[in-house]
Structures are given as C-alpha cells and as structure tokens.
Amino acid sequence: MSNSTITPWVVGNWKMNPMHADALKLIEEFKLLLQQEPISQAACHIGVSPVSIALTNIQAHLAEFNRTIYTVAQDVSKIAGTGAYTGEVSAELLKDSQIEFVLIGHSERRELFGDNVEIIKAKLNNALNAGLTVIYCVGESLEQREQGAAEQVVLQQICDIAAIVKPDQWQHIVVAYEPIWAIGTGKTASPADAQMMHAKIREGLKQITPFGTNIAILYGGSVKAENAVELAACPDINGALVGGASLNAQSFFQIAKAFAQSK
Ligand code: PEP
Numbered sequence: 241m242s243n244s245t246i247t248p249w250v251v252g253n254w255k256m257n258p259m260h261a262d263a264l265k266l267i268e269e270f271k272l273l274l275q276q277e278p279i280s281q282a283a284c285h286i287g288v289s290p291v292s293i294a295l296t297n298i299q300a301h302l303a304e305f306n307r308t309i310y311t312v313a314q315d316v317s318k319i320a321g322t323g324a325y326t327g328e329v330s331a332e333l334l335k336d337s338q339i340e341f342v343l344i345g346h347s348e349r350r351e352l353f354g355d356n357v358e359i360i361k362a363k364l365n366n367a368l369n370a371g372l373t374v375i376y377c378v379g380e381s382l383e384q385r386e387q388g389a390a391e392q393v394v395l396q397q398i399c400d401i402a403a404i405v406k407p408d409q410w411q412h413i414v415v416a417y418e419p420i421w422a423i424g425t426g427k428t429a430s431p432a433d434a435q436m437m438h439a440k441i442r443e444g445l446k447q448i449t450p451f452g453t454n455i456a457i458l459y460g461g462s463v464k465a466e467n468a469v470e471l472a473a474c475p476d477i478n479g480a481l482v483g484g485a486s487l488n489a490q491s492f493f494q495i496a497k498a499f500a501q502s503k
Contacts, residue, residue, distance in 0.1 A: 250495055251287040284496055428463065
C-alpha cells in the first residue's frame with residue numbers, strides 16, 4: 241500500500257482505436273461496472289483518450305456518468321491559436337471544446353511523427369498557456385536501457401521541459417513514465433524497476449519545483465488487470481497510462497480499482 245497523498249490517475253490511451261460504435265459500447269460497459277462498484281473521484285482520477293474526431297462526442301457521453309471521467313486529447317498542435325494550418329488542432333481549440341487534458345511526448349509521436357524536443361516544448365508551452373493539463377510522457381528505448389542509459393535519458397526528458405513550465409504551471413503537469421520496450425509488447429517493467437525509475441523522476445522533479453512532491457507519476461507499458469495491483473502498491477507509482485487494456489471495459493475497470501484501492 242502506498243503512503244502517497246497523491247490521488248492516483250488511470251488514463252486509457254485508445255490510440256487510433258476504436259470505431260465509434262465500439263467506443264460507445266466500451267464506455268457503456270464501463271459505466272455499468274462503475275455503477276455496480278463505484279470508484280469515487282477522491283480515490284482515483286479516471287480519463288480516456290479517444291481520437292480527436294471523437295473527443296467531444298465521447299465527452300458528451302461521459303458527462304452522463306455519475307462521476308467525472310476526463311476526456312484527454314492524444315495530441316495538440318505546435319502552433320497556438322487559430323489560422324491557416326490545415327489539419328491542426330490547437331490548444332486553444334481544445335480548450336474551446338472543453339477538453340482540458342492532453343498527452344504530449346508519447347513515444348509513438350516521438351518515433352513515428354517527428355515530435356522532437358523543440359516540437360514537444362512548443363506543444364507543451366501552448367497547452368499550458370491555454371490552461372490545459374498535460375500528461376507528459378517520457379521513457380527510454382530498449383537499446384538505451386541495455387546501454388545503461390535509461391535513467392539519464394528519462395531525466396533529460398524531464399529537464400527538457402523544465403525551462404518551459406512556469407512555476408505555477410507544475411500543478412498542471414502529470415508525468416507518465418513509459419519504457420518504450422514495454423509499450424504494446426506485453427512486457428512490463430518489473431514493479432521494482434518501475435518504482436526505481438519513478439523514484440528517480442520524483443527526485444528530479446523535486447529539484448526542479450517545490451511542487452515536485454505532488455506531481456502524479458503514472459506508469460505505462462502493458463499495464464493490465466493482472467499486474468495492476470502490484471504496480472499500484474509501489475510508493476512512487478501514482479497511476480497508469482493504459483493502452484491495449486483500456487479497450488476492454490472490464491480490464492480498464494480492474495486497473496482503476498487497483499489504483500483506487502492502493503491509496
Ligand atoms: C501507451 O501507449 O501509452 C501504452 C502504455 O500502451 P500499452 O498499455 O498497450 O502498452
């Protein structure tokens with residue numbers, strides 16, 4: 241059991257899934273599970289991150305729940321405001337649609353869509369200035385881990401944003417540690433290894449901001465119902481960013497329950 245006073249977060253990253261009808265079915269099933277076995281707002285923040293085209297529709301359906309479920313954008317433009325930027329969705333436009341949360345720095349964006357440090361900083365800056373809360377993803381590759389560079393890589397990713405986040409904006413940051421080799425592979429970092437990295441991130445954050453003690457640090461990488469209890473028991477693991485298992489209502493519910501009960 242964790243001693244942390246941080247309310248855990250469990251966020252489902254749906255990625256480029258599911259079809260709309262399946263998304264509605266998924267949230268209806270999840271709603272039923274929550275009605276049968278409520279998880280209070282105080283016990284766990286819960287969110288889902290649908291594709292951008294579905295954000296407002298899913299948000300409207302989630303508003304019918306008897307507790308808040310956040311709707312989280314999977315990405316935001318590096319360009320702020322409005323203008324002639326075909327295909328882009330700015331932080332201001334998200335905010336204007338009452339979307340209050342966004343993932344930034346996910347390894348799939350970094351690896352497949354060219355989100356380098358400068359782009360990530362621009363996105364983060366825009367998101368925070370528009371008043372969004374950012375789930376900032378960090379994590380090392382298998383190669384970096386095997387070279388013994390995991391800690392250095394992850395702490396550098398934390399330092400990358402230190403100059404961008406204004407002192408009072410740290411309260412709008414959630415960190416997600418997602419070792420790239422564990423994402424979508426079925427391989428999870430052992431709770432001991434994950435805890436060790438989370439403790440390092442916590443130390444790093446405490447050196448950067450007095451708010452560092454309170455920032456939620458989520459673990460991501462093949463989290464499932466079967467390993468959630470063990471991960472949730474680690475003192476510096478304050479929640480989970482869940483990919484594949486968030487597409488199954490029962491699995492996602494069990495993960496949320498594990499973290500809610502770890503407080
Ligand atoms: C993710 O993409 O953020 C993720 C953690 O995926 P999975 O749970 O499928 O490994």
